[in-house]
Amino acid sequence: xxxxxxxxxxxxxxxxxxxxxxxxxxxxxxxxxxxxxxxxxxxxxxxxxxxxxxxxxxxxxxxxxxxxxxxxxxxxxxxxxxxxxxxxxxxxxxxxxxxxxxxxxxxxxxxxxxxxxxxxxxxxxxxxxxxxxxxxxxxxxxxxxxxxxxxxxxxxxxxxxxxxxxxxxxxxxxxxxxxxxxxxxxxxxxxxxxxxxxxxxxxxxxxxxxxxxxxxxxxxxxxxxxxxxxxxxxxxxxxxxxxxxxxxxxxxxxxxxxxxxxxxxxxxxxxxxxxxxxxxxxxxxxxxxxxxxxxxxx
Amino acid sequence: xxxxxxxxxxxxxxxxxxxxxxxxxxxxxxxxxxxxxxxxxxxxxxxxxxxxxxxxxxxxxxxxxxxxxxxxxxxxxxxxxxxxxxxxxxxxxxxxxxxxxxxxxxxxxxxxxxxxxxxxxxxxxxxxxxxxxxxxxxxxxxxxxxxxxxxxxxxxxxxxxxxxxxxxxxxxxxxxxxxxxxxxxxxxxxxxxxxxxxxxxxxxxxxxxxxxxxxxxxxxxxxxxxxxxxxxxxxxxxxxxxxxxxxxxxxxxxxxxxxxxx
Amino acid sequence: xxxxxxxxxxxxxxxxxxxxxxxxxxxxxxxxxxxxxxxxxxxxxxxxxxxxxxxxxxxxxxxxxxxxxxxxxxxxxxxxxxxxxxxxxxxxxxxxxxxxxxxxxxxxxxxxxxxxxxxxxxxxxxxxxxxxxxxxxxxxxxxxxxxxxxxxxxxxxxxxxxxxxxxxxxxxxxxxxxxxxxxxxxxxxxxxxxxxxxxxxxxxxxxxxxxxxxxxxxxxxxxxxxxxxxxxxxxxxxxxxxxxxxxxxxxxxxxxxxxxxxxxxxxxxxxxxxxxxxxxxxxxxxxxxxxxxxxxxxxxxxxxxxxxxxxxxxxxxxxxxxxxxxxxxxxxxxxxxxxxxxxxxxxxx
Numbered sequence: 015x016x017x018x019x020x021x022x023x024x025x026x027x028x029x030x031x032x033x034x035x036x037x038x039x040x041x042x043x044x045x046x047x048x049x050x051x052x053x054x055x056x057x058x059x060x061x062x063x064x065x066x067x068x069x070x071x072x073x074x075x076x077x078x079x080x081x082x083x084x085x086x087x088x089x090x091x092x093x094x095x096x097x098x099x100x101x102x103x104x105x106x107x108x109x110x111x112x113x114x115x116x117x118x119x120x121x122x123x124x125x126x127x128x129x130x131x132x133x134x135x136x137x138x139x140x141x142x143x144x145x146x147x148x149x150x151x152x153x154x155x156x157x158x159x160x161x162x163x164x165x166x167x168x169x170x171x172x173x174x175x176x177x178x179x180x181x182x183x184x185x186x187x188x189x190x191x192x193x194x195x196x197x198x199x200x201x202x203x204x205x206x207x208x209x210x211x212x213x214x215x216x217x218x219x220x221x222x223x224x225x226x227x228x229x230x231x232x233x234x235x236x237x238x239x240x241x242x243x244x245x246x247x248x249x250x251x252x253x254x255x256x257x258x259x260x261x262x263x264x265x266x267x268x269x270x271x272x273x274x275x276x277x278x279x280x281x282x283x284x285x286x287x288x289x290x291x292x293x294x295x296x297x298x299x300x301x302x303x304x305x306x307x308x309x310x311x312x
Numbered sequence: 313x314x315x316x317x318x319x320x321x322x323x324x325x326x327x328x329x330x331x332x333x334x335x336x337x338x339x340x341x342x343x344x345x346x347x348x349x350x351x352x353x354x355x356x357x358x359x360x361x362x363x364x365x366x367x368x369x370x371x372x373x374x375x376x377x378x379x380x381x382x383x384x385x386x387x388x389x390x391x392x393x394x395x396x397x398x399x400x401x402x403x404x405x406x407x408x409x410x411x412x413x414x415x416x417x418x419x420x421x422x423x424x425x426x427x428x429x430x431x432x433x434x435x436x437x438x439x440x441x442x443x444x445x446x447x448x449x450x451x452x453x454x455x456x457x458x459x460x461x462x463x464x465x466x467x468x469x470x471x472x473x474x475x476x477x478x479x480x481x482x483x484x485x486x487x488x489x490x491x492x493x494x495x496x497x498x499x500x501x502x503x504x505x506x507x508x509x510x511x512x513x514x515x516x517x518x519x520x521x522x523x524x525x526x527x528x529x530x531x532x533x534x535x536x537x538x539x540x541x542x543x544x545x546x547x548x549x550x551x552x553x554x555x556x557x558x559x560x561x562x563x564x565x566x567x568x569x570x571x572x573x574x
Numbered sequence: 575x576x577x578x579x580x581x582x583x584x585x586x587x588x589x590x591x592x593x594x595x596x597x598x599x600x601x602x603x604x605x606x607x608x609x610x611x612x613x614x615x616x617x618x619x620x621x622x623x624x625x626x627x628x629x630x631x632x633x634x635x636x637x638x639x640x641x642x643x644x645x646x647x648x649x650x651x652x653x654x655x656x657x658x659x660x661x662x663x664x665x666x667x668x669x670x671x672x673x674x675x676x677x678x679x680x681x682x683x684x685x686x687x688x689x690x691x692x693x694x695x696x697x698x699x700x701x702x703x704x705x706x707x708x709x710x711x712x713x714x715x716x717x718x719x720x721x722x723x724x725x726x727x728x729x730x731x732x733x734x735x736x737x738x739x740x741x742x743x744x745x746x747x748x749x750x751x752x753x754x755x756x757x758x759x760x761x762x763x764x765x766x767x768x769x770x771x772x773x774x775x776x777x778x779x780x781x782x783x784x785x786x787x788x789x790x791x792x793x794x795x796x797x798x799x800x801x802x803x804x805x806x807x808x809x810x811x812x813x814x815x816x817x818x819x820x821x822x823x824x825x826x827x828x829x830x831x832x833x834x835x836x837x838x839x840x841x842x843x844x845x846x847x848x849x850x851x852x853x854x855x856x857x858x859x860x861x862x863x864x865x866x867x868x869x870x871x872x873x874x875x876x877x878x879x880x881x882x883x884x885x886x887x888x889x890x891x892x893x894x895x896x897x898x899x900x901x902x903x904x905x906x907x908x909x910x911x912x913x914x915x916x917x918x919x920x921x922x923x
Contacts, residue, residue: 118881410772418773465903465904
């Protein structure tokens with residue numbers, strides 16, 4: 015029982031981590047809580063289902079195409095909504111982010127309807143449901159293993175991208191100091207937009223995985239997941255990518271164990287409570303540096 | 313005479329960076345002290361340490377008012393203001409969306425105490441307070457030469473007037489020590505002359521002044537003594553004339569490429 | 575206090591008095607249906623909510639995403655006190671006010687020292703926890719079943735040997751709501767024009783300069799948050815006794831968003847603007863509620879329009895339809911083009 019909960023927690027936590035890195039990367043480069051990130055996650059799931067049912071694509075092809083579409087959505091979000099507000103007070107950008115979130119959620123409701131939808135019958139590979147490994151009374155399906163390895167590969171790839179590539183260095187430079195980054199010849203706006211694309215692709219992938227895992231998608235699914243992932247990002251220390259990964263996993267496990275042993279009614283409440291407590295007691299999170307926004311210009 | 317402000321052994325580190333090292337000097341109650349040094353010497357950091365915005369890593373800052381000495385290193389900025397130290401900012405910080413008069417009224421804030429109940433009921437004491445706040449605020453405006461301009465929006469005033477408004481707001485907190493961070497920056501020669509006159513008049517009110525300034529005409533014109541810091545260290549201090557001809561000072565400035573001191 | 579003389583009033587003042595008289599005699603017109611009165615009461619209630627919320631983003635420049643939490647606390651407190659103890663509404667109003675303020679202090683004191691973004695997200699988490707609590711603590715709130723049968727307010731003069739008169743129909747609520755709006759506006763105006771209000775505006779415009787003027791940021795932010803919460807709770811207490819039924823669904827994030835949208839649209843920080851925002855958005859919401867089903871869309875979709883309004887306002891007119899006077903003056907002089915002026919806390923100066 016305990017082990018099963020732990021495994022469930024790890025799986026869900028990995029998915030939270032994938033969404034959380036999106037929040038954290040975007041916060042890192044433009045100090046904005048991108049409330050609409052949860053909606054990109056939701057769109058990921060809906061795009062995948064649409065590609066499967068209307069284009070007849072196989073699962074993995076739809077998965078990939080949907081990730082690409084989410085990356086494009088992320089870029090559009092930045093260029094249309096946030097870029098015009100770069101010089102505005104943060105409150106304006108934050109309100110825009112909330113507005114976009116609500117807008118996208120309702121747009122999805124108009125396009126796909128407000129009811130829960132399953133993945134089209136037979137679209138998810140059949141072997142996903144089969145048990146792959148059993149140890150200590152815990153059953154792991156192939157889907158568990160796929161989710162686990164996929165998130166692992168994505169996180170590792172992201173880590174290497176940020177640490178090793180030219181683009182990753184540019185992104186870190188922008189996160190440090192936009193003016194200086196621009197002075198040394200980095201196209202700051204392009205870096206920011208690409209960050210949105212990367213965050214979007216990862217968020218979209220997480221949406222497809224969750225949609226397929228629970229076999230249910232609905233337009234408001236991004237709302238709760240988004241808040242939880244944000245809580246994970248805060249727990250890890252906002253702005254820190256490894257922090258978001260660790261935060262996601264911790265939160266997933268805490269939630270699974272909490273729901274199993276304390277009260278399943280407050281399953282969502284655990285994330286909110288963790289978030290509030292962390293913010294009050296250790297606002298810098300586990301890995302982050304405390305951001306002193308008001309003292310920047312002194 | 314007991315100095316109004318005594319800084320002894322003040323150091324401030326930001327991580328590995330030593331912004332200030334072992335700085336000591338004192339300001340007497342009726343003095344105008346210039347604090348000069350090349351860019352990045354740590355002048356504003358020193359201001360922030362005194363004003364409570366930064367916490368000193370080492371050393372003591374002692375403020376003496378009416379014979380009562382208070383150690384203020386690491387105190388909160390609002391407490392420091394309440395004790396009697398006011399400041400202006402290098403890049404003017406006004407309340408942009410408020411009127412000129414309201415800006416000064418906010419400076420009066422710390423000398424009064426009515427709050428929510430007074431505000432809603434407009435009790436007699438609250439009304440008397442509001443009247444006093446408005447009247448004194450007008451006086452401070454007149455003092456800096458902005459009489460009758462109270463109704464304008466702060467951010468729509470010309471630059472030089474904004475500087476003066478910021479000084480009026482600082483004076484409105486009734487300080488014994490006023491710290492001015494580059495007040496002459498961006499002013500034309502006539503405005504700087506008016507500023508020097510204003511600084512003299514502030515001193516006559518019994519307010520000591522610590523002045524960061526790059527405009528050497530202003531420094532030479534008003535300061536009784538000048539403290540020079542370089543790379544976060546105390547370099548020398550003395551009469552403006554002596555400091556100006558001190559080879560160490562000339563080297564510090566020329567070495568860093570700022571020629572206007574020579 | 576000076577006596578009011580009509581000829582001394584400015585043009586704006588005359589318009590406002592005229593509007594008030596019109597609003598006061600509105601129920602006398604035969605063509606005003608109960609439905610119209612219902613919408614009017616809804617508008618008044620949202621005015622109180624919007625004026626209360628306005629204190630935090632409009633006066634202090636902080637984003638509060640959990641306002642509906644206080645509204646919900648006020649509503650359920652009012653409902654439960656009525657059902658279990660039969661408390662008079664006139665007693666419940668001050669209780670709701672103090673209760674809201676208490677929760678505001680409890681949440682605000684530890685969190686208002688945080689930077690604006692963190693504060694926003696904490697308030698959001700708080701209001702979600704309130705909804706979870708209302709949904710799950712069935713022994714107290716009956717959970718998703720809702721809380722029915724809350725008695726309407728009454729004016730009881732039996733202790734004076736007079737009659738006892740219970741509210742029925744929309745008309746008494748209409749006048750009660752107007753009275754509450756007037757009191758709220760009165761309080762807001764008085765605060766706006768006081769030492770407390772100036773401290774808030776100073777914090778909104780520049781926190782560092784505010785501190786240098788001797789203003790204790792945390793102290794004033796907590797006061798702001800508590801008063802804002804108190805008005806939210808008072809609006810909730812009215813809502814409970816008016817609709818006489820409560821359910822946790824009524825206090826979801828959407829409501830916070832709608833109220834925030836009102837003040838963004840009307841003009842953050844401007845009392846009249848905020849009230850106009852309430853009128854426009856409640857009306858728009860009702861119109862959309864009629865139109866959307868005709869288009870075969872669920873009524874929730876009206877939030878698509880609200881979301882779009884937020885985005886467009888921030889992009890093209892961030893100070894709202896009725897900006898605060900300083901910004902309006904600057905806009906007239908052409909000094910502000912797109913640069914939002916209100917709520918510059920933590921701005922990149």
